[in-house]
Amino acid sequence: MQTEKVIDHIVNWLKDYATNANVNGFVIGISGGIDSAVTSILCAKTGLDVWCIEMPIHQPPSHVSRGQEHIQQLQSRFPNVKKVLVDLTPVFEEFKTEVSLDGKQATVDMALANTRARLRMTTLYYHAGLHGLLVAGTGNKVEDFGVGFYTKYGDGGVDLSPIADLMKSEVYAIANALGVIDAIINAAPSDGLFGDDRTDEDQIGASYPELEWAMTMKENGKTADDFKGRQQEVFKLFSRLNAVNKHKMVPIPVCEIPKNLKYA
Incomplete structure (x- = not known):
């Protein structure tokens, strides 16, 4: 950098x-x-x-x-x-x-x-x-x-x-x-x-260097099956947290009403 x-x-x-x-x-x-x-x-x-x-x-x-x-x-x-x-x-x-x-x-x-x-x-x-x-x-x-x-x-x-x-x-x-x-x-x-x-590590269950590694691996298309031991554990942890907290990272969902219902 x-x-x-x-x-x-x-x-x-x-x-x-x-x-x-x-x-x-x-x-x-x-x-x-x-x-x-x-x-x-x-x-x-x-x-x-x-x-x-x-x-x-x-x-x-x-x-x-x-x-x-x-x-x-x-x-x-x-x-x-x-x-x-x-x-x-x-x-x-x-x-x-x-x-x-x-x-x-x-x-x-x-x-x-x-x-x-x-x-x-x-x-x-x-x-x-x-x-x-x-x-x-x-x-x-x-x-x-x-x-x-x-x-x-x-x-x-x-x-x-x-x-x-x-x-x-x-x-x-x-x-x-x-x-x-x-x-x-x-x-x-x-x-x-x-x-x-x-600490953050106490709460999350992994250190920031481990999380950075997992994030990079996921962005490169890797899956949990590509790793063993601690690496697999961290990758699974990252993937689970990324999924359950996705609602924080995406726009608020809006219920879009079909035009034929609004303007019929």
């Missing part, structure tokens, strides 16, 4: 899109992870307004400190970066008092995790509307188009996706070129939606 040229291409794409949309810049949720760090720097390099929003909901202290350190570094480098802290923990706790928490614990936990992501999406769009900004997505290609590892209408609810054509390894390459802080580069990827230290 021609890293510097890819960086320039994304920055120009972001600036052109925002200019054509007649908006002032971008709003981004900062999680303390690699994807939001890279995306926020790319947006900052456009010279347009960039609002970095921290939205903790029972976040592990390590996530919070990494996010804060990143924003401090970002503001020291770019005068167009602003920061906002919105503590959504009270909102989340109040929501829990108004809904039923009955059911299998794992199901309830997942529903609440997705609720966290959707509260954050609502917060980002509030600030976007307030300041004339676009919500910049932070999903990479493996998450967005491989295993669907994001919340529909949560972190998947965005206006544009600057790094969604980059594999996770390519995001890391860009992060190094952009000078992302070591604490973020060295941290295990985690969505932080459960309030504990579980």
Whole structure:
């Protein structure tokens, strides 16, 4: 990958899109992870307004400190970066008092995790509307188009996706070129939606290098029968997640009414 040229291409794409949309810049949720760090720097390099929003909901202290350190570094480098802290923990706790928490614990936990992501999406769009900004997505290609590892209408609810054509390894390459802080580069990827230290690999069952490999193999027309052992296991896992999460990756299905029924 021609890293510097890819960086320039994304920055120009972001600036052109925002200019054509007649908006002032971008709003981004900062999680303390690699994807939001890279995306926020790319947006900052456009010279347009960039609002970095921290939205903790029972976040592990390590996530919070990494996010804060990143924003401090970002503001020291770019005068167009602003920061906002919105503590959504009270909102989340109040929501829990108004809904039923009955059911299998794992199901309830997942529903609440997705609720966290959707509260954050609502917060980002509030600030976007307030300041004339676009919500910049932070999903990479493996998450967005491989295993669907994001919340529909949560972190998947965005206006544009600057790094969604980059594999996770390519995001890391860009992060190094952009000078992302070591604490973020060295941290295990985690969505932080459960309030504990579980990683993306813990949730998915495979590492990002394994998922990238499986995605590439599938794109090349391979099947599970072409592999054995761990490779076959990972390929099957990727294929299953890709299938069950396909509803996140395709347009909303519309029931089209036959013209002879509408205009008879």
